[in-house]
Amino acid sequence: MPVFLTRVWGLLRRRALDRRLDEELRFHLDMEAEMNRVRGMTSEEAEYAARRAFRGVQQIKEIYREQRGLPAIEMLLKDLQYGFRTIWKSPALMATAVLSLTLGIGANTAIFSVIQAVMLRPLPVPSPGELVSVGDSSRPTALWEGGPMVSVFSYPLYQRLRDQNRVFTGLLASGRAGRIQARAEMAVLAQAALMDFAGSRLSRAEILDIRSKTVEVEPGGRGFSWIRKHDSRLLFTLMAIFALVLVIGCANVASVLLARAMKRQKEISMRLVLGASRRRLVRQLLTESMLLASLGGISGLLLAGWGSRMIARLASNRGVNPIPFDLDIQPNTAVLAFTAAVTILTAILMGLVPALRSTRIDLTSALKENSGAMGHAGGRAGKALVIGQLALSLILLVGAGLFIRSLTNLQTLDIGYSRANLALLKVDLLGSGYAESQHFAITRRLIQRLLSVPGVTGVTVSENGLFSGTDSNTDSLVVDGFTPAQREDSSSSFDQVGPHSFRVVGAPIIAGRDFDEHDDERAPAVAIINQTMARFYFGNSEPLGKYLANGGDHYTIVGVVKDTKQRDLKGKLERRFYVPLFQSKDRFGAFHFTIRTRAEASGVIPAIRREIESFDRNLASSTVEPVRALVDQSANGDRMIARLSAVSGVLALVLAASGLYGVISYSTSRRTPEIGLRMALGAGRSKVMWGVLGETLVLILAGFTIGLPGALLATRPIAGNLVGVTASDPLTLAVASLVMLLVAGLAGFVPALRAARIDPMVALRRE
Known part of the structure; x- marks a missing residue:
């Protein structure tokens, strides 16, 4: 370790140490030269003999530097200095490359x-890896309407697990507090349960079914996230899309670096001839x-701060009830590590091909004044990169x-209905302090008050609102009649x-008919079904009266309503039935009022709030929004x-x-003498322009040949x-191909026009 520290110290003070080394070598050379002069040599002979005795001052300096410092780091620093100077001499190259990489x-x-x-990201607690989540699966239970009779975790079960625990170091339970309104007297429910289960002997199949039930235990270190479940595919799709953009950016910068090479x-x-190794040049x-990649990575990290906030805001605002949370998307160690890894990978992807191509050359032909051997090899690599960019x-x-x-x-x-004017x-x-027995009366009064608002033409109420x-x-x-x-x-x-x-x-x-004011708790129970439900259960037969x-x-079907979308635009049409709210034996605290207006609903909302x-x-904190906005928000x-x-x-x-423009421009400039000679010969x-455009079209068609099958697969x-729309929609494929053809053709037209304007005499003098 002391040796390493000494070398680090020598690296940090290399300029001062170089000056001391020069002084020391100068002292020894002067002493040797003085001794030579004492022996009778002239001053020039004494200096020459002294240097010859040292067998190369520069070699001594190199040996000393290797012994005192860290050669690999010194070489890297020199490469960085050389790279900065080289890049700084090409500001257009630096700006283009950094911009492409910043975006990607x-x-x-x-x-x-x-x-x-x-x-x-794990939960911000000590040892999140030791947390597990224990519970049943997210299935409907008898707690909800029509749910199956399955076991749920009760408080006594939690107490039993806590008291008899031999596995966990601690338990924490959470649940839903509140009162559930029963549909019948408790004694009647209990009697039904006794008739179903008391004294019954379980069959072997039922016993095996019970034994097959398992409690789900899964890692709980990351907690539960609604957005994790619903938006993971969306986020990974975006990740894949912009990964392709980054690959295209790498190929773009690689083609520029290749042309520069x-x-x-x-x-x-010349450097290879003078003894530099190919590995050293690479x-x-x-x-x-x-x-270049580091500059793009640093600026990309700054851009990501704004972009991540925008994506998080859109992702967490899906649906009509956005989740009330703030994502902590500040850059942390993981994000910085990801950026560093992407930057390094980007540098390798965009730099390896130009580095290998530019150092794999025939030295004899490359040193000739007008050799094109290297140009042909680099041109092929550049065209391959452009074809890949076009395909992606x-x-x-x-x-x-x-x-x-x-x-x-x-x-x-x-x-199924007009989303405008709603x-x-x-x-x-319930949250406003009204007793459950008052809810229906308050609801009826609210309907009348809302109908008195100017611009309102109709009001209804429901348990679940549209979207x-x-x-x-x-x-x-x-x-009835369906098995x-x-x-x-x-x-x-x-x-x-x-x-x-x-x-x-x-x-x-x-x-049939719609519900009206007579469909209350005193009237027979009725229901209205939608078209999908009517087709599923009744086919071509008449559902009314069933x-x-x-x-x-038990309900009598009195109507069939058109299929509607009520919660998910992309979901398939569901079987749905409706029952009168004022016939319900349930009691629930929240009600949704649907309000029809003469004009756009947003103009009437302030009056509704008042x-x-x-x-x-x-009730002033109640929410009111246009249905159009709710429907749009779901998308x-x-x-x-x-x-x-x-x-x-x-x-x-x-x-x-x-x-494509860069490759065609480079190819055209390399062929300038040839083009000048052809124009001089008539x-x-x-013809020259169409020759360059033909080269452009060949690259575009090659990109189409790879890109179209790739698009169908991707x-x-x-x-x-x-x-x-289907994934293989012909119209989309045709429009995308046409846009690609027009833009790429325009990129190739500019070099073609420049080639057609070449002065043959100037081109021949260049040759």
């Missing part, structure tokens, strides 16, 4: 920051790439086109709605990925076009996220 590294770092905060071939050849060229850009353009078309279809999707008001009566993020489901539905097949999915959604609900919403009644039972309640506040100030995830994929597609196209300017995983 910054985008990937931003998305990784969100992924790390959402899915990878072509111009330095005589310098590299390392020096990679150091230059590392400098086409893949991203196709993906962006599919996402944009899917979003357009989603925004114009028929949801507002949704949520009121929490409110709430819904009710059952899988214990019994329908479900074994293991057939019999789950259905349902809602409890007020009078004239479908008229207010705008969903047409296909058969019965359905849910739990202990009316609610005048009714009861405790936020699709909107985000469509926008970001479009940005990535445009960015990739610009990078690929600039790479070739027209148009878009398969996203097929399930598309709405109204």
Whole structure:
């Protein structure tokens, strides 16, 4: 260790030590020269003999430097200094490369920051790896309407686990506090339970079924995240998209570095002739790439700070009930390590091919004044890089086109009613201090007050509002005359709605009638089903007048309503039935009022808020929003990925076009003498231009040949996220190809026009 510290100290003080070494060597040389003069030599002979006796002053200095310092680090520092000087002499190269890498590294770092905060970061507690989550799976239970009778973790069970614990060092339980309103007297429920279970002998199949039940234990160090479950695919899709952008950026910078290396071939050849090893030159060229990548990584990290906040805001705002939390997306050790790893990988990807190509040369031919051997080899590598850029850009353009078309279809999707001129008001009566026995009366009064608001034409109420993020489901539905097949999915959604609900919403009644004021607790229990449910249970037969039972309640079907979307734009149409809210035996604290307005709902919302506040100030915190905004908000995830994929597609196209422009420009400049000779021999300017454009078209067609099959393969995983368009949509493929052809053709047209304007005499003098 002391030797190492001594070497480090020598490295830090190398200039001072070099001066001392020079002084010491000068002293010894002077002493030797003086002794030679005493022996009778002239001054010149004495100096020469002294230097010859030392056998090379520079060699002594090199040996001393190697012994006192760290040669590898010194060499790296020299490479860095040389790289800085070289890059600084080419500001256009530096700006282009750093900008490309900043966008690529910054985008990937931003998305990784969100992924790390959402899915990878452990809880901020001591020893998070020792935490486990114990519970049953997230299945519906008998606590919910139609849920199966399965065991849940009760407080006595928690006490038993705590007292008899031999595995865990500590237990913490959480649950839902509150009171559940029973549908019948407790004694009646107990009697039914005794009739079902008391004195019954379990069959062997039932015993085996009980034994097969397991308690799920999973790592709990990262806690539970709603966004982790719902948005992981979206985030990883974005990560893959911008990883391709980074690869295109690397290829773009690599082609620029390769073209630059072509111009330095005589310098590299001379250094090889003078004894520099190929390994040494490759390392020096990679150091230059590392400098560019480091500048891109630092600026990309700054860009990622803004980008990650934007992505997190969009990702956490999906749906109509955004999760009230703030993601901690500040750069931490993991993010910095990711950025460093991406930067190093980027430097290798973009620098290795130019470094290897520029040092693998024939020294004899390379040192000739007009040799093109190196140019041909570098030209082939540059064209291969451009073809790869074009192919990847086409893949991203196709993906962006599919996402944009899917979003357009989603925004114009028929949801069964007009989303315009509708507002949704949520009121929490239980939280405002009203007793459960008052809820229906208060609800009726609120409907009348809301109808008095200027601009309001209709009001209804429901348990679950349109795109409110709430819904009710059952899988214990019994329908008159229907016998479900074994293991057939019999789950259905349902809602409890007020009078004239479908008229207010705008969903047409296909058969039968709507609910009205007479459908209350004194009237017979009735239900309305949607078209999907009618087709599933009744086929072509008439559903009106048939019965359905849910739990202990029996309903007569009095209507069929058009299918509607109520919670998920992209989901398939669900079987759904509706029952009158005022016939319900349930009691729930929150109600959703759907309000129809004459004009755009946003203009009436202030008056609605004032009316609610005048009714009861405790309800002033109730939320009211246009249904159009709620529907649009449910597509936020699709909107985000469509926008970001479009940005990535445009960015990739610009990078690929600039790479194509660089390669064609380099090829044209290398062929300038040849073009001048052909023009001197009679070739027209148009023929020269079409020759260069032909070279451009060959590269574009090669990119299409690889990119189109690649796009068909790469878009398969996203097929399930598309709405109204297939992953192999011909129109999207055609438009993306046309855009690529136009932009790439324009990139090749500029060098072609420049080639057509070459002066033959100037070109021949250059030859």
